[in-house]
Amino acid sequence: MAEAYVYDAVRTPRGRGKKDGSLHEVPAVRLGAKVLEAIRDRNGLDTGTVDDIIFGCVDPVGEAGSVIPRAAAFEAGYDTKAPGMQISRFCASGLDAINFGAAKIAQGADEIVIAGGVESMSRVGMGASGGAWFMDPSVGLPGWFVPQGISADLIATKYGFSRDDVDAYAVESQKRAANAWGEGRFKNSVISIKDQNGLTILDHDEHMRPSTDMQSLAALNPSFVMPGEMGGFDAVAVQKHPEVEEVNHVHHAGNSSGIVDGAAAVLLGSKKAGKSLDLKPRARIRAFANIGSEPVLMLTGPVDVTEKLLKRARMKLSDIDLFELNEAFASVVLRYMQAFDISHDRINVNGGAIAMGHPLGATGAMIFGTVLDELERRDLNTALVTLCIGAGMGTATIIERV
Numbered sequence: 001m002a003e004a005y006v007y008d009a010v011r012t013p014r015g016r017g018k019k020d021g022s023l024h025e026v027p028a029v030r031l032g033a034k035v036l037e038a039i040r041d042r043n044g045l046d047t048g049t050v051d052d053i054i055f056g057c058v059d060p061v062g063e064a065g066s067v068i069p070r071a072a073a074f075e076a077g078y079d080t081k082a083p084g085m086q087i088s089r090f091c092a093s094g095l096d097a098i099n100f101g102a103a104k105i106a107q108g109a110d111e112i113v114i115a116g117g118v119e120s121m122s123r124v125g126m127g128a129s130g131g132a133w134f135m136d137p138s139v140g141l142p143g144w145f146v147p148q149g150i151s152a153d154l155i156a157t158k159y160g161f162s163r164d165d166v167d168a169y170a171v172e173s174q175k176r177a178a179n180a181w182g183e184g185r186f187k188n189s190v191i192s193i194k195d196q197n198g199l200t201i202l203d204h205d206e207h208m209r210p211s212t213d214m215q216s217l218a219a220l221n222p223s224f225v226m227p228g229e230m231g232g233f234d235a236v237a238v239q240k241h242p243e244v245e246e247v248n249h250v251h252h253a254g255n256s257s258g259i260v261d262g263a264a265a266v267l268l269g270s271k272k273a274g275k276s277l278d279l280k281p282r283a284r285i286r287a288f289a290n291i292g293s294e295p296v297l298m299l300t301g302p303v304d305v306t307e308k309l310l311k312r313a314r315m316k317l318s319d320i321d322l323f324e325l326n327e328a329f330a331s332v333v334l335r336y337m338q339a340f341d342i343s344h345d346r347i348n349v350n351g352g353a354i355a356m357g358h359p360l361g362a363t364g365a366m367i368f369g370t371v372l373d374e375l376e377r378r379d380l381n382t383a384l385v386t387l388c389i390g391a392g393m394g395t396a397t398i399i400e401r402v
Helices: 028-043 068-076 093-107 148-159 163-182 214-218 225-229 233-240 271-276 301-313 330-340 360-378
Strands: 005-011 052-056 084-087 112-120 200-202 260-269 283-292 322-325 382-389 393-401
Touching: 005 028, 005 271, 005 283, 005 360, 028 068, 028 112, 028 260, 052 068, 052 093, 052 360, 068 084, 084 093, 093 112, 093 260, 093 283, 093 360, 093 382, 093 393, 112 360, 148 225, 148 233, 148 330, 163 214, 163 330, 225 233, 260 271, 260 360, 283 301, 301 330, 301 382, 301 393, 322 330, 322 360, 360 382, 360 393
Parallel strands: 052 084, 052 112, 322 382
Antiparallel strands: 005 260, 112 260, 283 393, 382 393
């Protein structure tokens, strides 16, 4: 089987996912086109050589529907021979797009693939595509449906994380993100979004709140008390996990991932294709895996899939230099570090979605590029990228510098 190499990774800044956010005026298809343009222009890429463009998009409806990477390729001026496909595995969609592209290259079906994701959460609201999991009782009941915030609070309760613990993690995420931006750690990957007149609309992650401290977070009320107690979802959680007498609600907007707009793209290819196009590989995809996890805890999938992936790759935790885990909620990362006894100086070293936001379909590709940049900056070799996923799943990928 051929190996899949990583030749480049880019992303847009993350814009606040509200009507007053800087990227609200930019449709998802245009965000996708911007990263496709950057991949082409940075690498002198003949787009006629692109075998596929695979984008994650969690809510592919309305203006974000109808195979958005194909539409984005039209807008970016790509050769019409470059096809497109959109996929969704909820929050891991962008990472799974990369894994899917890598598999096609490894199989020999493709030579050059651009993979990534896009989400305009200010224009297409979260959950706009609906779904039987949370709308059809015949599915939700056997699937033990609860909202993700209830799962995050259940994880905190079950594994002993207090309100101070999750708030302290959030404060550190903000500090790390601000420090990373201050030191220019994202400059190689983040592209500016400009309007038709060439004026910059956004050139930084605007969701960040560097002044966040424990006192400001303490003033926020927990977000999931009402659906938990009045909506009956706490009772579902306790019925499934009777070892927990009651759910301690500790999460709120300040220690959960931010709603934002953004897009990302990763250039993948075989070794042969890279040579023919005079591209220098930055890393290779060593292994990847997916798994289903317990649906009420829901967000512990990263623990389960990491165990599966390390076994499959015949690697140990000590073989991984850096970990990048999407900060959907603070308790997700705290549980991951607890489960594997990972020190905080090896995981999410530049902050994460609590500070910078989580553009659902794009996040997996964004954090993939972030950790690749950081491996190079620190002159390290291996990283594991993983995300929790709605309905109880996990996706993980190991990359290795070359």
